Amino acid sequence: GEADQLRKSMATFKFTGGVSKFKDKLISGMVKNGYSPEFAEKTFSQLEGFGSYGFPESHAASFALIAYASSYVKCHYADAFCAALINSQPMGFYAVAQIVGDARNHGVEIRPVCINRSRWDCTLEQVKGDERRHAVRLGMRLVRGLAAVDAARIVAARADQPFDSVDDMWRRASVPAASLVELAEADAFLPSLDLQRRDALWAIKALRDEPLPLFVAAAEREMKTIAEQQEPDVELRQMTDGHNVIQDYSHTGLTLREHPIAFLRKDLTARSIVTCGEAMSARDGRWLMTAGLVLVRQMPGSAKGVMFLTIEDETGPANVVVWPKLFERRRRVVLGSSMMAINGRIQREGEVVHLIAQQLFDLSGDLSALADRDGEYKLPTGRGDEFAHGSPGSPDSRDRVPAVKPRDIFVPDLHIDTLKVKSRNFH
Template sequence: MTAQQSLEHYTWQGVTTRYPEGLPDHVEKTIRHELALIETMKYAPYFLTVFSIVRYARSQAILCQGRGSAANSAVCYVLGITSIDPDTNDLLFERFVSQERDEPPDIDVDFEHERREEVIQWIYKAYGHDKAALCSTVTRYRAKGAIRDVGKALGLPEDLIKALSSGIWSWSETVGESQVRALGLNPKDRRLALTLRLAQQLMGAPRHLGQHPGGFVLTHDRLDHLVPIEPAAMVDRQVIEWDKDDVEALKMMKVDVLAHGMLTCMAKAFALIGAHKHQDIDLATIPQEDAATYAMIRRADTLGTFQIESRAQMSMLPRMKPKTFYDLVIQVAIVRPGPIQGDMVHPYLRRREGKEKVEYPTPELEAVLHKTLGVPLFQESAMKVAMVCAGFTGGEADQLRKSMATFKFTGGVSRFQDKLVSGMIKNGYTKEFAEKTFSQLEGFGSYGFPESHAASFALIAYASNYVKCHFPDVFCAALLNSQPMGFYAPAQIVSDARKHGVEVRSICINRSRWDCTLEEVHGTGRHAVRLGMRLVRGLATADAARIVAARADQPFASVDEMWRRSGVPVASLVELVEADAFLPSLRLERRDALWAIKALRDEPLPLFTAAAEREARAIAEQQEPEVELRQMTDGHNVVEDYGHVGLTLREHPLRFMRADLTKRRIITCAEAMTARDGQWLMAAGLVLVRQRPGSAKGVMFITIEDETGIANIVVWPKLFERSRRVVLGASMMAINGRIQREGEVVHLVAQQLLDLSADLSGLAGRDGEFHPPTGRGDEFAHGSPGSPDSREKAPPGVRARDLFTPDLHIDTLKIKSRNFQ
């Protein structure tokens, strides 16, 4: 049987699974058209390869989904590679494969990010290490890396290099004279000036080869006959010395095996729903067009969900008001630099809100653009406009699409301008309309979004919102178990779940497992989320497993008993104490538990171990006298929670400071977000997320949080440059500005920014400093505001035991914001 015959066999076999009630005629016609083109182009082996990888993943219950242009293929749908039904979606196969393009198709498949390695190792095993390898990527110097490497080479002090690099936001920024002066440095200093000049020259130069995120090269003959293969930094992986562009130029077969955090979250959520809610659902069987889910989306209550959780997406949701799946497809695609630069977002929204009349110059254009109200939002729309209105063939339209993707670098779209404009005029359109259409298409630049790709992402976005809407407890546990991923840190995920009525229980040595779990709330039928030991900073997975195994027969009754039965090192017990894991079941406060641990030695004495085994119970080596320790203040406990778990179930840090803030006329975030349009006010909060998208023309969006909720801040470029150190370095800031309200979208437009990080140092009863928590995305190192200056002499009369060394960071809480560009 040839490859083509095998593909056709599996395709028609898949039809019976996808369409048990019979194949619609137009879908059958599409499948036959695609199979004929695949045969002409001799692509059957490629489709079979991807099909075999997806089939293996499904056999191991690994959640996966194809996306990108492959979602335009009916064959990919019936083979189970993609999830976009050609019966309900108007697909354009030429976006995926065309004779004119004459290059291998590109199928991207997303897998659960925690189980993708299983798929990668299966590929090596199935195809052999001599015929399969990952592409490399050329890592180039960007601003921070260039300053760090040049600074080291020229012998600049480490703290100076850190100060210079921490004031840079984007990859391509340079350090200006004003920033150098703001750091108290002399821009005329010869070595400093040379560092900045050489770093600028290094920008864009290759630094080293890295691994491609998932681009696999698979060959029929030995790959090492063509290109050197080398072991990767990761165990059991190997890479070639060519990058994806080299591979494409040589027309070698490449399969993208990509990692997707939300698929991991969804797989864990479906498992929890099956185990605790006794409902069997997956991506394919989730109830569609659920009214409650769309109502939640319209409220922009989407924290933690896929794709529509960012600031830009959240602010667009109340205006878009999605009610159907196709609305969600548009929502995913509309908040992109392409449509924004192409002047398409506002016309679409105005038409959707009824502020602008929807007009189609001809019925042909209405047929193509009626779903997007006459605005070409998608790459497929642009291709269809060219085909229907200007007489392009499918292949020519695809070339137009490809030149749109690279016009910034090659100016390639302009060669199609005459053909498109003259073709449209010939078909009865005005020259003005034809040129406007062309400029809109050109506006996509390198960001044009395929409709099929948006639909693939919208499927996962809908699924994640459905789970959050109907099973908020499951969603919280699954999302925490899939970290690190997404915009928000565990602190915000837990806070959001509690606002949705979910009970969250603290880490407990007798009840917590490694992952967060669900515990039934007696007599209610609801479940509480028990935080898992994975959140304890520094605790090894193996030690957590030993603790869970040791308590299987009976729970631990004391610290000493836990140490003996589990056999975990004392250092791991200290990490659990610092996370307050002994409080829920043993009722031991942090200091009491730590006192009990101090009495333990590195390993139990053999005599007591033998006695304990004989008596079948733990026997203490010594009787400790009763002591009454001074317990930590509430504020100090909050500092410790953030420092060792990354979140707190106690009071929000700002609640302890509210009285002081009120005296300074600083209002809460909730009051700020409900204020009238144009009102001047001052609000303050912990910095959660900083975002400065490329299409925002230098505008910075910041999300802050206090005990009442979050507030959305807009920082204009001039203020950003004036207050760069506050914007990029503050853990907590106050914003003086004016409220801007458009419908349900509310922003506080900043006029003045104040760094309040020093105010946090008193939170632990003056025991230490407080640096609020945020997410993994922040690239900026925070200093130690409010700490004593190490250059000054210690005040006279201070006794040695009271000396405070700020460099030790005792009792400090560090919060890392998540930064997105």
């Protein structure tokens, strides 16, 4: 325990005198164990010197090697780099959605979670016609709520023959129906069985906790799938594009479909809100407004209360600086928004670009109706004085409230179908 305290005292990255309190005990102990007083004094002075300079120096050398090796692998083996980072989660600064998005921007093909092809970890699959390229197959580790032991049973059961139906998978893998529901909600039946979310969930509803012995024996004798129940054919109304995106984020934390902000782009453009890509390529000193999903919030101890935000839309990320006074005025917006609009000035120093925020607006409400959107659609427009009396797109109390239209058993105030983005916060 004392040795660990000495190590921590040397690892403070700055000399604070913490090592000195161990001097008497360390030197007396070394002398007692047969070392000369001169040697003990010299050893301790070296420890003090290392604590004030050597420790950060050794870390710098280590980080330099890690940075070089990571850059090399990312440049030449972007597919393996992407898969390895996802398999190492939770770790680091970036969420899985950002890792996948960056890999796709660099030409890596990303393939969805599949009951017949995915393992627990992400894997590499050969791209047809190109022996040097690989696609990344997302692993079942991304399916929220799915146990690793159930994923292992699924992989083992399909070793000799892929699953040909939900019923076949349920009987051969011997996993509970709840695990199949998790996979269906993650859209894992679509790639190989061509079953949409609702179709897969409908098929799972007919299953029990365990298959009946009669049907198991018949299936083994005839070597083919025999369903226990013959459900009538139904044609379910499929989810909208927007609803599928919400379900992707809810059950895997990312989507391989359109970015959520892409559905809102037409209306955002009408409000003079530019893309993050345009903002980050704008000239120094330009005033503009951009918007995106809030991915990362940082407030380093050395930043004196400055908040750094990373937002993202369909064109990429944007870096935002929020000064302490603005943060205190708009604390609820900064800390609680899933989607945010920022009005500010571009600050460019070489390749480093930031948007210095002057005004912040919570646009999370725009995401609440995403489930009803298919392709392009029009959001309700805000009133002309929206910046003085509310966030952009907020309803006008002077307008007549439209009648509420029922949609199944959906209660709008519960926000069941609202896109929820889990941002990473660092203090």
